[in-house]
Amino acid sequence: MTRRPRSFLEMARYAAREAVRNRLAWIGAGVGLLLLGLYGWGLHAAVARLGTTGAAPGGTPDPAAALERQMLVQGFAPLALWLASLVGVALAAVLGAGATAGELEAQVALATLARPLSRAEWFLGKAFGVALVLTGVLGGLVLGVMGLTRLAAGVAPLAWSRAAALVLLEGWVTLAVALLLGTRLAPLATVVATVFLYGLSLVGEFLGFLAGFLSDGSRTLENLSTVLMLLFPASGLYARAANLMAGANPLAGMATGPLGGGASGPSGALTLWALGYLAAALAGGWALFRGREIG
Amino acid sequence: MSGAAAPAVEARGLTRRYGSKVALDGVDLAVPPGVVFGFLGPNGAGKSTLVRILLGLLPPDEGEARLFGRPAGRPEAREGVGFLPERFAYPGWMSGRELLEHHARLLGLPPARAREQAALALRRVGLEEAAGRRIRGYSKGMQQRLGLAVSLLGEPRLLVWDEPTSALDPLGRLLVRDLILEERRRGATVFLNSHLLGEVERVSDHVAVIDRGRLLRQGALADLLQRRLRVVVEAEPLEPPLLEALGRAGSLLAREGGRVELAVPDREALPVLARAVAEAGARLYRLEPRGETLEEFFVQALEEGRP
Numbered sequence: 001m002t003r004r005p006r007s008f009l010e011m012a013r014y015a016a017r018e019a020v021r022n023r024l025a026w027i028g029a030g031v032g033l034l035l036l037g038l039y040g041w042g043l044h045a046a047v048a049r050l051g052t053t054g055a056a057p058g059g060t061p062d063p064a065a066a067l068e069r070q071m072l073v074q075g076f077a078p079l080a081l082w083l084a085s086l087v088g089v090a091l092a093a094v095l096g097a098g099a100t101a102g103e104l105e106a107q108v109a110l111a112t113l114a115r116p117l118s119r120a121e122w123f124l125g126k127a128f129g130v131a132l133v134l135t136g137v138l139g140g141l142v143l144g145v146m147g148l149t150r151l152a153a154g155v156a157p158l159a160w161s162r163a164a165a166l167v168l169l170e171g172w173v174t175l176a177v178a179l180l181l182g183t184r185l186a187p188l189a190t191v192v193a194t195v196f197l198y199g200l201s202l203v204g205e206f207l208g209f210l211a212g213f214l215s216d217g218s219r220t221l222e223n224l225s226t227v228l229m230l231l232f233p234a235s236g237l238y239a240r241a242a243n244l245m246a247g248a249n250p251l252a253g254m255a256t257g258p259l260g261g262g263a264s265g266p267s268g269a270l271t272l273w274a275l276g277y278l279a280a281a282l283a284g285g286w287a288l289f290r291g292r293e294i295g
Numbered sequence: 296m297s298g299a300a301a302p303a304v305e306a307r308g309l310t311r312r313y314g315s316k317v318a319l320d321g322v323d324l325a326v327p328p329g330v331v332f333g334f335l336g337p338n339g340a341g342k343s344t345l346v347r348i349l350l351g352l353l354p355p356d357e358g359e360a361r362l363f364g365r366p367a368g369r370p371e372a373r374e375g376v377g378f379l380p381e382r383f384a385y386p387g388w389m390s391g392r393e394l395l396e397h398h399a400r401l402l403g404l405p406p407a408r409a410r411e412q413a414a415l416a417l418r419r420v421g422l423e424e425a426a427g428r429r430i431r432g433y434s435k436g437m438q439q440r441l442g443l444a445v446s447l448l449g450e451p452r453l454l455v456w457d458e459p460t461s462a463l464d465p466l467g468r469l470l471v472r473d474l475i476l477e478e479r480r481r482g483a484t485v486f487l488n489s490h491l492l493g494e495v496e497r498v499s500d501h502v503a504v505i506d507r508g509r510l511l512r513q514g515a516l517a518d519l520l521q522r523r524l525r526v527v528v529e530a531e532p533l534e535p536p537l538l539e540a541l542g543r544a545g546s547l548l549a550r551e552g553g554r555v556e557l558a559v560p561d562r563e564a565l566p567v568l569a570r571a572v573a574e575a576g577a578r579l580y581r582l583e584p585r586g587e588t589l590e591e592f593f594v595q596a597l598e599e600g601r602p
Contacts (some may be wrong), residue, residue: 006400006403007401007403010397010400010401011401014397017389018386018388021388103386106384107380107382107383107384108384108385108386110352110380110382110383110384111378111379111380111383111385111398111442111445112398112401113350113351113352114350114351114352114373114376114378114380114455115373115398115401115402116370116371116372116373116374116376116401116402116403117370117373117401118370121370293347293352293353293354294347294352294353295343295347295352295353295380295382
């Protein structure tokens with residue numbers, strides 16, 4: 001292997017180890033596991049309750065009970081996924097800020113960047129390493145939601161793999177933005193700015209939900225919602241995931257509530273936008289970092 | 296020009312401004328390979344700015360810098376360069392050994408060789424026993440030793456040490472002196488950025504003095520200091536005619552009773568001074584030439600360079 005890929009991989013390895021040793025990462029993972037446990041316990045209790053009230057006489061399969069279980073899953077699983085995505089967003093902001101802003105502020109990057117290492121290898125290597133850790137934690141939580149749902153309710157959430165991929169993409173987009181901002185801002189400012197952007201996207205999602213109820217002026221709200229979700233597509237990706245999981249059932253669709261962006265939810269084009277956004281954020285971060293003065 | 300024939304460090308017309316403040320003002324510098332180079336200047340003179348430009352951490356506004364003929368700023372120019380920053384900081388979550396192995400791998404060394412180099416560097420700075428401990432538990436002096444070890448990895452051709460003894464005790468300073476001499480013997484170039492003039496004088500072959508972004512002097516230390524020989528003359532009686540005669544051979548720096556100190560152009564002034572004392576009918580008790588110290592040279596260079 002030539003020096004270039006070796007340097008990239010070494011930076012990725014370093015960043016992954018740094019992220020794994022970050023206490024906040026462990027706290028995030030712990031909170032995620034706790035939420036997962038509560039979700040599993042709650043879903044199990046709800047399904048058991050359905051079981052006692054909805055069983056057909058003689059133990060024969062009751063189509064109504066099965067439908068109830070499905071609806072329960074379609075309503076509960078998106079909420080659990082939202083909690084997982086929230087943990088993912090928080091982790092992405094914290095780990096991303098630590099990987100760039102933290103190292104630059106602490107001057108740790110000084111000795112590393114004096115090595116025969118390009119700025120691209122440093123930045124993209126770190127991005128890759130942190131993304132691996134984030135994918136591990138967030139992927140574990142998301143798959144945990146899906147697995148627990150299947151285990152407790154006997155029914156897998158609809159489009160679970162696509163929904164899981166969208167929530168992972170949400171985490172990566174947030175991470176890329178935190179890495180980008182971290183090339184210029186202090187660590188705390190990076191976290192605050194990233195969370196602020198996420199907040200804007202949540203507001204956009206909520207406005208989209210409201211627009212579904214309004215006849216007058218709903219176009220303005222819809223436009224505003226679209227702009228906010230495009231500005232930072234993180235929360236929109238979750239909304240898309242929630243809508244996929246809710247399926248065609250209108251009641252379940254409503255159950256995703258404002259977090260699901262309403263019954264229709266964002267279109268598939270948002271996924272493409274988010275992929276482009278992710279690439280642009282990484283390219284922008286690299287470009288900003290390349291021009292940054294160190295020390 | 297690149298490779299062995301090129302200067303280890305070369306700067307031409309290097310200029311850097313921070314807003315209206317000029318940190319470097321058209322600096323021309325050449326450091327021959329294999330020497331210990333002392334880069335001297337008061338606080339805020341532009342020393343660290345120059346170092347950062349050399350290592351590609353900061354772009355110049357004008358001019359260019361090269362390391363062994365390669366344009367500074369490109370990653371390949373930093374191959375074979377070991378750097379100890381003035382404000383050294385290393386990730387507290389790593390152990391000393393892990394940090395060194397990480398840096399060795401960034402140099403492109405395979406894992407086994409990286410481990411070997413890390414162990415060697417730790418031994419050289421006396422940190423073998425602390426190698427497995429987290430860096431956050433290291434004292435400031437230990438961290439600076441660790442920084443020295445990081446810079447020594449991979450047998451660099453050029454070592455850039457920015458205030459390498461700022462956190463070290465006297466034993467640590469001796470260690471740095473020994474390391475410098477060992478590296479010079481190995482053929483490496485050591486670019487030493489330091490306030491400690493005595494330390495620099497002991498080990499440097501070449502020096503440069505910078506102030507307010509302008510390079511005031513540079514050259515071989517022996518040449519620079521010999522240019523300004525000082526002589527102490529003790530004679531009785533030291534009458535005004537004798538003082539006048541002595542003053543013709545050099546410039547009078549100080550007088551105390553029957554003792555005067557003169558700056559003379561070179562050693563040929565010594566017999567002239569002895570003759571002047573004899574011709575004045577005075578008794579000569581002492582005629583002692585002494586080289587200028589680096590500190591004196593430094594202060595003089597700053598005074599002459601300032602408007």
